[in-house]
Amino acid sequence: MDTEAQILKPRETAPRSLGRSVLLTLPITLWSLLIFSNSYRQPNRSVEIAGIITAVFMMALFFMMMRTWSTYRWRRWFFVALGLLFPVGFIHEVMVMRGSMGIPMEEMIAGRTPFCYLPIPLLILPAALTKTVVFPGSILPGGGMSGGGMAAMAGLWLAITIVVGKGWCSYACFFGGIEEGMASVPKRAKLRKIDPRWRYGPWAVLLAMVLLSLALFEPAYCMWLCPFKAVSEYVAARNTVGMIQNGIFVVLFAGLVIVLPLLTKKRTQCAFFCPFGAFQSIFNKMSVFEVKIDPERCSPCVLCQTACPTMSLTEESIAQGKTLMSCMKCGACVDACPKHAAVWHIKGTEVAVKPERARLMLLYASWGMAVMFGGTIIAQGLATILHVFV
């Protein structure tokens, strides 16, 4: 009974005290100041201002998470900002470096293609079987346009993934924010009945792309199906093939990232298409953080199921007291539950006992990473915009 009172009392009555909220935000404040301290020393004023704004933004959001006990709605501000500002900074960079968003074949052959994390699962089989990396980029830093190289991105991905599992898709992915923003625009979903079998889509795309990448010896997803090529870097359309590829990118982006999220209020690209998301689901088994449903408190009203942007809750899974392995730890279900039955949980501990402690541990890990990875991307995008005015 004591435990129940401990959990229910603060969330149902009032926001957390100001002092306590500030105190809990302190580690993130220090971390943000450390990460963005470099920007204060920049001679470029737009970079300096962007760094300050981003640091304040990240600290303020974390403070509100502490103050309001809510995760999802504050995290969403960060995530949408990341999704919108990544293309701004990235496109500006490729325009400066290359004069075009289109990457010509000779640049690829020279290994100067910037590397993002999406092709990681496609590289594993060819690398294991042939000791060859089937991506036209540089493995080590300094060799490619992106500067960091594939090894740096893969290392960063692995470190973050081990800790937060598929939380990557809610705190680190610089693509998912656009559709999350789109999904939050309408008040109600126009398309409510979605065949649950579409949830298998990411796994099918993953299977097909892994096999095709091995057969064609190229990252097939990047060449043919990545919707985000439409807002980052596409194949220079010098022939019919290039035109077809770019046409596919644009259609997929418009459909999965703009139109369907507006109609369904779901992250449709993440939930039904992204092969990297499916790959990340495997690592959810490794992460210690998860969301559990306390069966003793659950009515079940299925509000959590409705709120979940990736359809990672079903009536069966709720009855079993857990989410599906595709859960991205965004916190929508936890925030939506009026009875606090959906709770943050650390594996190996008792369910619904001090869930706020579990939330804090997840948030320190994921927000720390968000400040370092997403925050710098936000700052870069902001600096690009500010550069026009300052």
Place this chain on the structure above:
Amino acid sequence: MASCGPVVVPSLLAEGAGVRLSSRFLSTFLGARFLGYLLFAALAWELGVLVALPPAPRLVMMGVVHVLLAGVLLWYAYSIGHARPQPRPGPELVTIGVARKRSITGPAALGFLTGLSLCPPFVIAGVRAAEMDSAAAALLFFAVFFVGTSVWFVPLVSLGCVRRSQAVTTVARMAMALIAFYYLYLGSAMLVGRKVYGY
């Protein structure tokens, strides 16, 4: 294996579970692939210059094979999902081995078409076969080539151990459809004479 993987792995996963069933699927697939090889070998030797044909007719041939492969993959993905369950015998009959009949048409058609498609090692083997002194030597060469490449398929039998559920078969069928669309694009591009990466 890498070239045939996109065809064989999802179609094997879309089938039922069990090592025996997987072995049967792979045997049918490889047997039909062997037939495709032999047919190609006979043609390669008979024509002598099959792989040195002018690009246009060769592209047409490859295009047709890819379009057919796409068609079979789509049909197979559809038919597995809509296969009518066989009438089940009474429990007392189960023990005497009344098994659900499975068609070999799908794996056989896929095997035959992958046997005819021109993956890079296959083209090299075709050149060697065309240089042989006799049709028998060419056929023997292709038979050995077949055995050598088939060894890589043996580990795929273990896919039979993957527990089948609606999720696994749906994922496999969706993947087959995606791969079919890629082959369809590839085949169509070849037929209209456009340049495609890798060819």
